[in-house]
Structures are given as C-alpha cells and as structure tokens.
Amino acid sequence: MSEISREILSVSDLNRAIAASLEDRFDTVWVSGEISNFKAYDSGHWYFSLKDEEGQIRCVMFRGRNGQVGFMPQSGDLVEVSANLGMYVPRGDIQLTIKTLRRAGMGGLYEAFLKLKAKLAKEGLFDEERKREIPTHPRSIGIVTSPQAAALKDVLSTLARRAPHIPIVIYPTLVQGSDAPSGIIAALKAAEKEQVVDVILLVRGGGSIEDLWAFNDEQLAYVIASSPIPVVSGVGHETDFTIADFVADLRAPTPTGAAELAAPRRDQMLQELDAIMQALLQRINQRVEREAQTLDQLALRLSHALPNPDRMREQITNWQQRLNQAWAVRMDNWKRNQVHYQSQLEMLNPQRTLERGYSVILSREDNQLRAVRGPGELSTETVFQIQMADGGAEVRLADIKISP
Structure with a gap:
C-alpha cells in the first residue's frame, strides 16, 4: 500500500483510538504512588498526579466516588488506588479514572473499614433522624479517653477556658490496641449507668489508621448508636x-473542637x-404598671359602689321590721292550724263515741284485742271484753241469737 493510499487520522481520532485500545487492554488496575499537585475543585472533583522515583501519571476522581474516601488527601500522601486506565482525548494525556483511594499500606484495614461503613449505613446507624440533640447548656460533661492522652489535656484546657462552671467526669480507657474497643464500650456503659453527665466527649489525638482502628469497631458503633446520652466524637485530625x-x-x-461544640462559652452565657x-x-x-392601673380603676369603682351609711342603717331597720311582721304572721297561722288540727283529732277520738252511749265488743286473738265486726264472730266459749264510756267488763255469752 502506497503512502498516498493510507488513511490519514486526525489528532482527535488518533487519541480516541488510543483511549479505546487502553480501555480494552486494561481492566481495573491497582496503582500505588505519591500524590502531587492535588486540587479539589468547587464541583467536588479531585485532580492530581501519582508519582514515584521514575514516573508519574495524571489522575481524576469524581465527586460520586471521592465521597467514600473518608479523608482529604494532600500532596505528599502515599496512597493506593483502584482505577480504569484511559486517555483524556482533548489533551492527549493518559490518565487514571479512580474508583477507590486509600492510604498506602492500609490494604485489608481500609477494605474492612469501607465494608463495615456500608453495612452500618444500610442499617441506618448514620441517619440524621436517629441522632440525639446536643444540649446547649449541659449540667455536666463526660470525657471518654486515655488519662495519658495529649488530647485529654487539650480538652480540659478548652473546657476550663470556655465553661469552668461545668463539672467534668472522666471515664478512663485505652484508646489504642486490641483491648481498646472493649475498654471504650465499658466506659460508655459506665457513663450510661451513672447518669450523671448530659453529654459524652469521645476523644483521641491523631494517628495512622492502625492507631485509630479501635474507633472502627462494630460493637462500639452499636453502643454509641444506642447510648441514651448524646455522644460527640473528636477522634484524630480534621482529615481522619x-x-x-x-x-x-x-x-x-x-x-479541642469536640470540647468547643459541647460547652458554651462562659462569657456568652x-x-x-x-x-x-x-x-x-x-x-x-410592665406588669406592675398594668396592675397599678387596674387597682386605680377598681378603687374608683368601689368608691362609687359604697352606699351612704345612714341609708344602710335605715334599710337594716326596715328589714328587721318586715322580718318581725312576717314572723308574727307565720306564728299566728301556726297557732290557728294547731287549734284546727286538735279539734279534728278530738272529733276522731273513740272515747267521744263511747260517751255518746255506744259500746264496743273486743275479742282477744294472739294476745291482741280487736273489735268484733259481725255476729258471726260471737261465741259462747269465748270471753269477750265490752268497752264502755265509764269502763269495761269481761263477759261470756250464755246464748246467741242472731237477728236478720
């Protein structure tokens, strides 16, 4: 094939062909190196280069990916990245499009961190809805840390400066090593049991991921999430x-930031x-003035409402006279009624009937006397009592002849 018959490619076509070849040739690769020229743009994307003693390559990590990193990289950091190899066509630069980034040497630890973080996030332990509100004016503050930690001195100094009036309770524990997670859990449980603090500061100074690994413990995460006392975490540096x-x-x-967030400034308070x-x-x-005005109004109304004393005495005399008259009328009525009732009772008195010449025959039954009402009740065998006006007599009938 002659030189004239060969296809002539544009620069863009050539770059796209190289990019496609690289993407087909390389799957996800892991690369380690030192970060240089790191820039974080307002868009949230990161741009930097990875270099070692013999070379460097451009890198880009988009916002959707770098939100999972957990720290802000800086130039000079040694890192490990998983990425796709490709080319940025407009400039013809070979570059890595990074999917994950971790500090160099972390390996399995970082993978375990990301795995546990994803699990707990799915369970809702990171949700803002479940987080407790930090009291603005705590009555006492608890600190969970190592008594030998430099962080404790900084926290105490900050609290003494900002709020010297707030009592401090220290719950000592290891903050590094294999026994640290159980110690931190025990300290949090002790604070929960005592119920003497309103907020807990969980603090430790900076260090490597290995140094801070105790704070990545799964059981510790559940204890913090279930704590009835609000917890402020101040672990490591700002990028940790x-x-x-x-x-x-x-x-x-x-x-120090944890202490500042938990304690209000004394002068501000x-x-x-x-x-x-x-x-x-x-x-x-304002209330005193309103009540004084109300009192003046009531005094004025009272002065108008009070009657003339002479008039009041005259009214009392009239009421007494009317009461006496009403009582006299009532007594006369009672007396007349009493005479009438006595006359009625006297008319109904059985003795008056006997005095008019009548008699009553009584028979005894069950030790009780009762009047004989008909001739059929008479008997020659029964002793009857005849009651008359001037007395009574017991009789026995010799013969009974009943009239029609």
Whole structure:
C-alpha cells in the first residue's frame, strides 16, 4: 500500500483510538504512588498526579466516588488506588479514572473499614433522624479517653477556658490496641449507668489508621448508636474519619473542637443571662404598671359602689321590721292550724263515741284485742271484753241469737 493510499487520522481520532485500545487492554488496575499537585475543585472533583522515583501519571476522581474516601488527601500522601486506565482525548494525556483511594499500606484495614461503613449505613446507624440533640447548656460533661492522652489535656484546657462552671467526669480507657474497643464500650456503659453527665466527649489525638482502628469497631458503633446520652466524637485530625465519627450524634474535627461544640462559652452565657434578666425586669415593670392601673380603676369603682351609711342603717331597720311582721304572721297561722288540727283529732277520738252511749265488743286473738265486726264472730266459749264510756267488763255469752 502506497503512502498516498493510507488513511490519514486526525489528532482527535488518533487519541480516541488510543483511549479505546487502553480501555480494552486494561481492566481495573491497582496503582500505588505519591500524590502531587492535588486540587479539589468547587464541583467536588479531585485532580492530581501519582508519582514515584521514575514516573508519574495524571489522575481524576469524581465527586460520586471521592465521597467514600473518608479523608482529604494532600500532596505528599502515599496512597493506593483502584482505577480504569484511559486517555483524556482533548489533551492527549493518559490518565487514571479512580474508583477507590486509600492510604498506602492500609490494604485489608481500609477494605474492612469501607465494608463495615456500608453495612452500618444500610442499617441506618448514620441517619440524621436517629441522632440525639446536643444540649446547649449541659449540667455536666463526660470525657471518654486515655488519662495519658495529649488530647485529654487539650480538652480540659478548652473546657476550663470556655465553661469552668461545668463539672467534668472522666471515664478512663485505652484508646489504642486490641483491648481498646472493649475498654471504650465499658466506659460508655459506665457513663450510661451513672447518669450523671448530659453529654459524652469521645476523644483521641491523631494517628495512622492502625492507631485509630479501635474507633472502627462494630460493637462500639452499636453502643454509641444506642447510648441514651448524646455522644460527640473528636477522634484524630480534621482529615481522619472513623466509624465512631459517623455513628456519633455530632462529629468534631479534633478533640479541642469536640470540647468547643459541647460547652458554651462562659462569657456568652453571662451575656445571655444579662439579656434575659433585662427582659424579665422590663416584663415585671410592665406588669406592675398594668396592675397599678387596674387597682386605680377598681378603687374608683368601689368608691362609687359604697352606699351612704345612714341609708344602710335605715334599710337594716326596715328589714328587721318586715322580718318581725312576717314572723308574727307565720306564728299566728301556726297557732290557728294547731287549734284546727286538735279539734279534728278530738272529733276522731273513740272515747267521744263511747260517751255518746255506744259500746264496743273486743275479742282477744294472739294476745291482741280487736273489735268484733259481725255476729258471726260471737261465741259462747269465748270471753269477750265490752268497752264502755265509764269502763269495761269481761263477759261470756250464755246464748246467741242472731237477728236478720
């Protein structure tokens, strides 16, 4: 084939062909190197180069991927990345499109961190809805850390400066090593049992991922999530992220930051109290003025409502006279009624009937006397009692002849 008959490619076509060849030739690759010229754009994308002693390659990590990194890379960091190899066609630069990034040497630890983070996120332990509100004015503050940690000194110094009036309770524990997770859990449980603090600061200074690994413990994450006392996590430096940071109710960039977030400034509180006092005094003065005005109005109404004393005495005399008259009338009525009732009772008295010449025959049954009402009740065998006006007599009938 002659030179004239060969296809002539444009630069863009050639770059696209090279890019397609690279993408077909290389699957996901793992590359280690030192970061240089790191730039984080407002779009959220990261651009940098990876280099070693003999070469370098451009890299890009898009926002959707770098949100899972857990720390902010800096130039000079040694990292390991998984990426797709390709070419940025407009410039003809070979580049790595990074999918995951971790600190060099982390290997399995970082993979375990990402795996546990994904699991707990799926379970909802990182959800904002379940996080407890940090009290704005805690009555006491608990600190879970190592007594020998430099972070404790920084936290105590910050709390003494900002809020010297708030009591501090330290729950000592290891914060590094294989026994640290169980120690931190025990310290949190002790604070939960005592119920003497309103907020807990879980703090430790910076270090490598191995140094901070105790704060990536799964059981510790569940204990933090279930703690009835709000937890503020201040572990490592600003670029360090642990599982405890994601589960805690509030994450601070540093131990000092945790103390600042948990304790209000004393001078600011005094200013707030002064403002509240001024507002209360104003409200009290306004209330006193309103009540004084109301009292004046009531006094005026009372002065108009009070009657003339002479008039009151005259009314009392009239009421007494009317009461006496009503009582006299009532007594006369009672007396007349009593005479009438006595006359009625006298008319119904059986003795009056006997005095008019009548008699009554009584028979005894069951030790009781009752009047004989018919001739059929008479008997020659029974003793009858005849009651008359002047007395009575017992008789026995010799013969009974019943009249028609």
